[in-house]
Amino acid sequence: MPVTRITLGAVNMEAADPASLAAFWAALTGSTPSGADGAFYLPPAEPGGFAMFFQPMTEARPERATMHLDLTVPWGERVGEVERLEALGATRRWDVLDEYPHVQWTTMADPEGNLFCVAEHPPTA
Numbered sequence: 001m002p003v004t005r006i007t008l009g010a011v012n013m014e015a016a017d018p019a020s021l022a023a024f025w026a027a028l029t030g031s032t033p034s035g036a037d038g039a040f041y042l043p044p045a046e047p048g049g050f051a052m053f054f055q056p057m058t059e060a061r062p063e064r065a066t067m068h069l070d071l072t073v074p075w076g077e078r079v080g081e082v083e084r085l086e087a088l089g090a091t092r093r094w095d096v097l098d099e100y101p102h103v104q105w106t107t108m109a110d111p112e113g114n115l116f117c118v119a120e121h122p123p124t125a
Contacts, residue, residue: 025052
């Protein structure tokens with residue numbers, strides 16, 4: 001059976017305020033948003049990055065998220081990155097620092113309450 005190479009094209013999100021949420025994620029990723037008709041697109045900030053698309057919310061947000069983004073930073077940079085994201089408007093929800101030996105992460109929420117994690121993996125010997 002042939003192997004198919006699948007890549008992430010874009011993360012699509014509904015938002016109460018697509019312009020503001022696109023601006024937050026643009027600052028987080030280093031991308032530049034473009035928009036029309038109340039929807040905004042963020043291209044990948046660098047090769048191998050991911051794109052995002054923000055559109056107006058069509059119905060109430062569910063109580064519990066069934067999916068979230070895991071963003072990875074180099075070992076030793078999680079704390080500084082979390083502080084940078086808090087300055088942009090993200091909220092720190094909780095840290096998981098000693099539950100698993102292969103990863104530490106901070107769960108955060110963007111300005112509209114969408115959860116995402118900032119993770120770091122220790123170097124392998």
